[in-house]
Amino acid sequence: MGLLTFSINVTLDGCVDHREGIADDETHAHFTRLLEESGAMLWGRTTYEMMEGYWPAVASGEIDAPQSLKDWAVTLETKPKYVVSASRSDFPWTASHHLTGDLRAAVQELKDSTPAGVLVGSGKLATELDRLDLIDEYKFLIHPMITGHGPTLYQDGLGSTRRLKLLSAEPLSNGAVAMHYRRAD
Numbered sequence: 001m002g003l004l005t006f007s008i009n010v011t012l013d014g015c016v017d018h019r020e021g022i023a024d025d026e027t028h029a030h031f032t033r034l035l036e037e038s039g040a041m042l043w044g045r046t047t048y049e050m051m052e053g054y055w056p057a058v059a060s061g062e063i064d065a066p067q068s069l070k071d072w073a074v075t076l077e078t079k080p081k082y083v084v085s086a087s088r089s090d091f092p093w094t095a096s097h098h099l100t101g102d103l104r105a106a107v108q109e110l111k112d113s114t115p116a117g118v119l120v121g122s123g124k125l126a127t128e129l130d131r132l133d134l135i136d137e138y139k140f141l142i143h144p145m146i147t148g149h150g151p152t153l154y155q156d157g158l159g160s161t162r163r164l165k166l167l168s169a170e171p172l173s174n175g176a177v178a179m180h181y182r183r184a185d
Contacts, residue, residue, distance in 0.1 A: 003118075010153050167180040
């Protein structure tokens with residue numbers, strides 16, 4: 001069985017707005033490595049739609065981008081992408097699949113069939129998966145900034161506190177810190 005890992009950019013005050021954070025070569029290389037090490041991506045519809053409108057064009061060369069973005073886009077292009085959505089069922093981007101049925105059962109089946117693990121990159125979906133006790137690890141890239149706005153990490157709350165065990169902390173030269181935790185409870 002593979003692990004379900006929640007991975008996201010987050011500022012010191014918990015902001016997970018995709019427009020915030022440091023978007024440099026080092027940050028993109030970090031996320032490309034995470035993606036290469038995983039077996040699949042899992043997103044909610046909103047995140048999928050945000051991604052499908054840009055990254056396929058970068059991967060195909062239609063949009064000119066720095067090499068670090070191209071590397072991410074090319075890696076993402078062929079990676080299996082699973083999408084949870086009640087309002088959309090057609091996901092035409094390469095290697096995209098609609099995850100249907102009972103959320104707990106569908107995600108557990110995905111974990112069981114993906115030995116290299118699954119990365120969750122959607123904040124609201126991750127909150128729901130955490131409520132279902134499905135998230136095994138957390139890989140947060142903490143950015144050295146305070147934004148003073150949301151959306152924020154777990155803004156809809158959890159039923160109980162999650163105790164975590166630190167597995168690693170890797171500072172990047174840009175001031176961000178890659179934090180890797182596993183559930184301790």
